[in-house]
Amino acid sequence: MREWYESKVAEVLIDQATLQRRVVELGEQITADYEGLPLTVVVVMQGALFFAADLVRAVDAPLKMIPIQASSYHGGKASRGSVVLSGIDDFSLSDLVDRHVVLVDDVLDTGRTLRRLIDYFTCEIQVASIGVAVLLRKPTRREAGFEVDLRYCGFDVADEFVVGYGLDYQGEYRNLPFIAVLNQEVTK
Numbered sequence: 001m002r003e004w005y006e007s008k009v010a011e012v013l014i015d016q017a018t019l020q021r022r023v024v025e026l027g028e029q030i031t032a033d034y035e036g037l038p039l040t041v042v043v044v045m046q047g048a049l050f051f052a053a054d055l056v057r058a059v060d061a062p063l064k065m066i067p068i069q070a071s072s073y074h075g076g077k078a079s080r081g082s083v084v085l086s087g088i089d090d091f092s093l094s095d096l097v098d099r100h101v102v103l104v105d106d107v108l109d110t111g112r113t114l115r116r117l118i119d120y121f122t123c124e125i126q127v128a129s130i131g132v133a134v135l136l137r138k139p140t141r142r143e144a145g146f147e148v149d150l151r152y153c154g155f156d157v158a159d160e161f162v163v164g165y166g167l168d169y170q171g172e173y174r175n176l177p178f179i180a181v182l183n184q185e186v187t188k
């Protein structure tokens with residue numbers, strides 16, 4: 001491990017090769033499922049940035065990509081009550097009419113963020129369908145009652161805070177090429 005992060009990382013949960021293998025599998029599934037259909041991948045920034053970049057390159061079909069911002073964590077570890085969406089303009093929105101949408105997010109935790117996004121897209125415009133892809137699913141905190149029908153899931157992880165491969169802690173650690181748990185001294 002390199003010096004700048006070796007003192008910060010407690011454990012590597014999912015290494016780079018494992019991430020890449022699984023993302024390619026998901027890309028192949030999407031290729032097969034959406035064959036011949038107009039597909040738009042909506043990327044939930046910034047956490048899903050690297051996952052989405054790798055995922056779309058594993059999809060062997062034409063597609064469009066648009067970003068959207070969803071904030072509920074605001075840089076810390078505590079989840080906030082409401083999810084604020086931003087960054088999508090009217091042109092991008094109208095361009096989604098009658099297209100098949102795959103929402104790509106980093107983590108499904110309570111489901112609040114994805115539920116908000118799905119409701120937003122189904123209320124605002126007439127999309128042909130909405131599928132959801134997440135890199136990580138946390139199984140333990142679903143009691144909040146936000147049902148999300150996951151079509152593509154990278155990995156199930158335990159209910160602990162993770163960083164890397166796009167996921168941050170207070171804005172940092174996104175550039176770690178693996179998924180890791182930080183030392184307690186870093187996050188306390």
Ligand code: 5GP
Pocket residue numbers: 047072073079105106107108109110111112113114160161162163167168169
């Ligand atoms: P939910 O709305 O499902 O409760 O939370 C999902 C959002 O919380 C994710 O999109 C992600 O931004 C953030 N999140 C949840 N767990 C983690 C985590 O372990 N690490 C980081 N960096 N973000 C997380």
Ligand code: MG
Pocket residue numbers: 044045046047048070105106107113
């Ligand atoms: Mg997020």
